[in-house]
Amino acid sequence: xxxxxxxxxxxxxxxxxxxxxxxxxxxxxxxxxxxxxxxxxxxxxxxxxxxxxxxxxxxxxxxxxxxxxxxxxxxxxxxxxxxxxxxxxxxxxxxxxxxxxxxxxxxxxxxxxxxxxxxxxxxxxxxxxxxxxxxxxxxxxxxxxxxxxxxxxxxxxxxxxxxxxxxxxxxxxxxxxxxxxxxxxxxxxxxxxxxxxxxxxxxxxxxxxxxxxxxxxxxxxxxxxxxxxxxxxxxxxxxxxxxxxxxxxxxxxxxxxxxxx
Numbered sequence: 552x553x554x555x556x557x558x559x560x561x562x563x564x565x566x567x568x569x570x571x572x573x574x575x576x577x578x579x580x581x582x583x584x585x586x587x588x589x590x591x592x593x594x595x596x597x598x599x600x601x602x603x604x605x606x607x608x609x610x611x612x613x614x615x616x617x618x619x620x621x622x623x624x625x626x627x628x629x630x631x632x633x634x635x636x637x638x639x640x641x642x643x644x645x646x647x648x649x650x651x652x653x654x655x656x657x658x659x660x661x662x663x664x665x666x667x668x669x670x671x672x673x674x675x676x677x678x679x680x681x682x683x684x685x686x687x688x689x690x691x692x693x694x695x696x697x698x699x700x701x702x703x704x705x706x707x708x709x710x711x712x713x714x715x716x717x718x719x720x721x722x723x724x725x726x727x728x729x730x731x732x733x734x735x736x737x738x739x740x741x742x743x744x745x746x747x748x749x750x751x752x753x754x755x756x757x758x759x760x761x762x763x764x765x766x767x768x769x770x771x772x773x774x775x776x777x778x779x780x781x782x783x784x785x786x787x788x789x790x791x792x793x794x795x796x797x798x799x800x801x802x803x804x805x806x807x808x809x810x811x812x
Contacts, residue, residue: 591672596661599674599811600640603633608678610634610688612723612805613642614792615664616671623755627675627792630723631664632691643691645719647705652770654705654719656698674811677796680804687730700725700738706773708789711745711752714738715776721790724750731804750798753791762787 603611611634614627631644642664647654665674679687690696706716717725717738728741728748735741762774762782774782781788799805 589666592665592669593662595665595672595674595811599633599661599665599676602809602811603635603640603676606676606678606809608684610679610684610691612677612679612727612795612799613664614675614796615669616673616675617669619670623753625753625791625793627796628670630720630792630795632687632723632726633661633664633676634688634691636692643697645701645717645722647707647719647771650770652705652773653703654717655703656701656722672812675792675796676809676811677799677805677807678809679799679806683727683731683804686733687727690726690730697726699736700729700741702738705771706776707769707771708755708757708774708777708787710776710778711750711788711790712742713776714742716773718790720792720795724790724795727795727799727804749802751794752788753794755787755789756785757787758785759783 599613610632612630613633614630616626617628620626620628629644631642633640633642635641640661641658642661643656643658644664645654646657665672678684690699701722702714702717704716705718707718709716709718709721711721711724724745725735725738725741728735728744732741732744735744774787777787796805796808800807
């Protein structure tokens with residue numbers, strides 16, 4: 552292995568340790584970074600950058616498979632926006648302070664985005680409709696505007712039609728709504744616009760036993776924002792990557808999912 556590659560791997564390992572407390576779409580279990588894992592993450596980042604260059608769009612919706620969600624019939628766990636910054640691709644996304652009830656927005660390179668010990672070394676990208684793409688690009692480049700709909704109170708299974716908490720995919724979805732409709736300038740208005748325009752959240756089947764265990768052991772999981780009629784029948788609605796991708800395609804606001812491995 553070349554000295555340059557070893558330098559990159561060492562730098563990546565430090566980044567993993569520095570960013571270990573900020574995670575989303577993956578398990579909070581801490582694992583020591585391995586050279587093969589770091590090398591694969593960098594390879595995925597490089598390949599993704601090359602593919603994004605070929606797509607001809609300066610901003611896309613991007614997702615990673617950070618956790619195994621197959622029991623819920625879901626493929627991807629975490630959503631963000633990849634945008635071109637000069638010749639470099641960066642990602643803006645919302646990350647939970649692992650084990651806590653708060654989250655913040657981050658700007659990272661593609662390498663950092665894929666360094667979080669993914670379940671699958673795979674990215675998924677959706678190119679947006681031209682008008683939405685133009686408006687979103689102006690938002691993601693502006694620190695104030697990109698945080699306009701951000702709520703720090705985090706809940707991994709936040710109810711899509713409540714403003715009590717906000718999870719990572721929910722922030723991205725509501726920001727897409729604001730980009731498409733300027734009047735959707737608050738979370739309440741963005742959610743109303745999403746309802747009117749056919750967004751359908753994912754319904755997870757989570758038993759009372761699992762809900763109780765999760766609520767007791769994890770500060771970043773809550774169910775008190777969900778309507779009792781749904782919660783007590785084990786139906787937990789939340790925003791997932793798969794549901795956002797399906798809505799973008801169904802509404803004509805985005806193209807098909809392009810998988811990068």
